[in-house]
Amino acid sequence: MKKAKEIKICSLLFLQLFTANPFDLFAQKADTLYVSDEIYVKIKDSQPITKTTGREIETISVNFLRNTLISSLVLKAELPFYFSSNEKLLRTFRIKLKKPENINLIIEEFQKDTTIEYAERISKVYKFDTPDDPLFYHQYFYYDVIQMNQVWEHYKFLPDATAIVAVVDDAVQIYHNDLVANIYDSHDVADNDNDASPPSANFSHGTHVAGILGAITDNGIGVASIGSNVVKIMAVKASYDTYTGFIDRSYEGIAWAAEHGAKIINCSWGSSEIDQTEQIMVIGLIFQHRDMLFIVLYHLIHMPVTTEPQWHHRW
Structure with missing residues (x-):
């Protein structure tokens, strides 16, 4: 049996500091760190799994929502991981x-x-936004520093090799002329369709990440990527079309990518909070998909309205 791969923690984006508001700290924390009107509910493993072909379900079909008080407070219920093979996630609402x-x-x-x-x-998941300075990318790649030229030489000895890398992010321009030939698959777990394209210019983060990892190389345009045509991008849009500034369905995006063949899952975002659902998902996927690698943020940063630095992603 293959040994589980070590989860290597690395950062693809620069550290950004946020300034905390010293006033009304606790009142703002919930609004800043958590989704205001949604929660995860995990039923015990002894409870039966609800079978469904989509994520939305009738509240009347869920036993724990039949309580008169609870039913009066609930707008809708979902099985967000309905596509998963992980039984714990299938019991998560x-x-x-x-x-x-x-x-x-x-x-x-x-x-x-x-x-x-x-x-x-449910914790809000923050992107690390990139600067808009026109020369930023000339500074950012530093390929000589990370010795990419030497790495690319080794790619010559990998005939027909393909690495499926999932970019779970706000969106990806899957028809971009410097990406389209290296797009392997596309899905939107936030708005529940198969188009990971950004609905507006606000959704640029995922395209930047996808370009770094898998832009078409040796085509005479744009940039040369780290993947140098060996990497194929699985674009997973995990932010709502109604722009919130967060990765709204981050955990669902990771789970979908794992279920659909990603060998590497890139998550260039993070939260200062630890969720039980997050831990169940990551631990479960590690043991289910032993040849899969997570790339996640690990930064000592100041999140909004916190006074102490928080370690980012503790997987």
Whole structure:
């Protein structure tokens, strides 16, 4: 049996510092660090799995939502990992509330239910935005420093080799003339379709990352990528079309990429919070897909409205 690969932690983007607001710190923390009106609910492993071919489900079909008080607070329910082969993820629900102010009340009610393992708030996942200076990319690649020329020489001895790299991010311009030939697959887990394209210019982060990893090389245009045509990009859009500035469906994006053949999953984003759903997902995927590699952020940074530095992603 193959040994599980070590999860190598590396950063693809620069460190960015955020300034904390010293006033009204605790009142702002929830709005800044958590989704205001959604939670994850994981039922116990002894409970049956709800079978579905899509993520949206009728609330009346979910046993723990039939409570009169709870049903009055819930707007809709989803099985966000319905496509997964991980049974723990298949028992994880995403619940949207009618009113954000009821979020603590409903979590307390769920905690009274003996069929539920946990109910938790959903952390907001932050992108590390890149500068817009016109010469930034000349400074950014530093290929000589990381000795990419020597690495590219080794690619010559990899006939027909292909590495499927998932870019789980806000969006990717899959029809970009310097990317299109190296796009392997495309999916949008946020808006639930197969188009990872950005709906507006606000969604540029994922395209930048995809270009660094897998832009077409030796085509006389644009940039040369680290992947040098060996890397094929699985573009996974995990941000809503209604721009929020966050990676809204980050965990679903990772799970979808793993289920659909990604060998490397790049996550150039992070959160200062640790979620049980995140831990279940990552640990489960490590043991299910032992030949898969995660590339995630690991930075000591100041997140918004925090006064102490937070370690980014603790996988």
